[in-house]
Amino acid sequence: MASTITNQELVKEHPSASTAVAEQASALPSDEWPLWEVFTQSEQGAPHEHAGSLHAVDAGQALQNARDVYARRGGVISLWVVPGGAITASTPGDSGPFFDPGADKAYRHPQFYKVPRGVRGV
């Protein structure tokens, strides 16, 4: 199972950013089946993770094809299929400032706050 998809965070604030996948979908010749991104859940309570992509005429066929290609060997209890063009992704150039965790902001960490000696569970 692929652990992460690139740029899978959906960032609506960045309309200029799009995945390579979305770009392809719009550039495909009209008789080419659209591209769908496939997400699989491996067990109850686990997150859906990106597994890959496939071509299908519509969502129903995309689900069936996803089952045959990505769930053929079991280990999948739920599938999502998403039209490739529907995914908006952050751009690699953003990776620095956009995801800046603000590690310099000490007040975001619990250690910043003083608790009277002997107090538990805070």
Next chain:
Amino acid sequence: MTQTRTATPEDPAKVAAFEARIAAVESIEPNDWMPEKYRRQLVRMMSQHAHSEIVGMLPEGNWITRAPSLRRKISLIAKVQDEAGHGLYIYCGAETLGVDRAELIGQLLDGTAKYSSIFNYPTLSWADIGVIGWFVDGAAIVNQTILAKASYGPYARAMIRVCKEENFHKRQGYEIVATLANGTPAQKAMVQDAVDRWWWPSLMMFGPSDTDSPNTAELIRWKVKRKTNDELRQRFVNLTVPQAMAVNLTLPDPDMTFNAETENWEFGAIDWDEFNQVIRGNGPCNRERLEARRKAHDEGAWVREAANAYAAKQRASQASEAA
């Protein structure tokens, strides 16, 4: 296909940043900047790899109806189905580089794309199915285990998926081989004959020798390949020689000797003329394989058209309901 393809020299700062990421063993992802040559090399490698999975279904499919038992038959069907799945994983990875699958498949069907030379050899007996699982899938595992560490994320992830599924292929093949090798004299002769025919073509699967491999240096530098063709070939030989001994089969190489110092099984000279002939389209089955692929593609056209027509009809009826 919207990725800009320019012939202008690439920004040295971008190239340097890319090379630094490679040096730091970072994963390169589809939206990341990459040198055009890196992209091209990956499209070449991944499409050849995907084509190999698809064409690889043909020699084995040849024996599905003639498998000697139900157990063997269900294994072989599952294996051939896996190869189709592996082809799809890798095509999907290649598409993240800005090519589309229809274009790649078009190149396979019109004969301009390459695929693994091994699939241009015929499967003459049932023993070939065993030996293919043992040698050809065994060689593919050696290769793909290393490709699972390739610098391009989608390729590496497809390989992880493939490797998980591939081990059953090798074991089912070796089981067939071991069964025949312990069978009647005729069965043993049949499996030895298959070993004799498949051994050298299997060694050629790793590609040209390092001294004669035009792409290796660049692919190693960019960490697409993590080991050279010769290193992988040697690893395969070292794994396989003891497996052959265990079932009393002889590998057809009188020069095979163990070097106690390097702990390598040193093998004889590979016939590169044969390899080049097969790569150029003159192997025993090149034409037959392509004809079979074209026939399947053409005869499946109505299915693709019907699916399109059905989807269009559904869209139209949904639109009229909404109106």
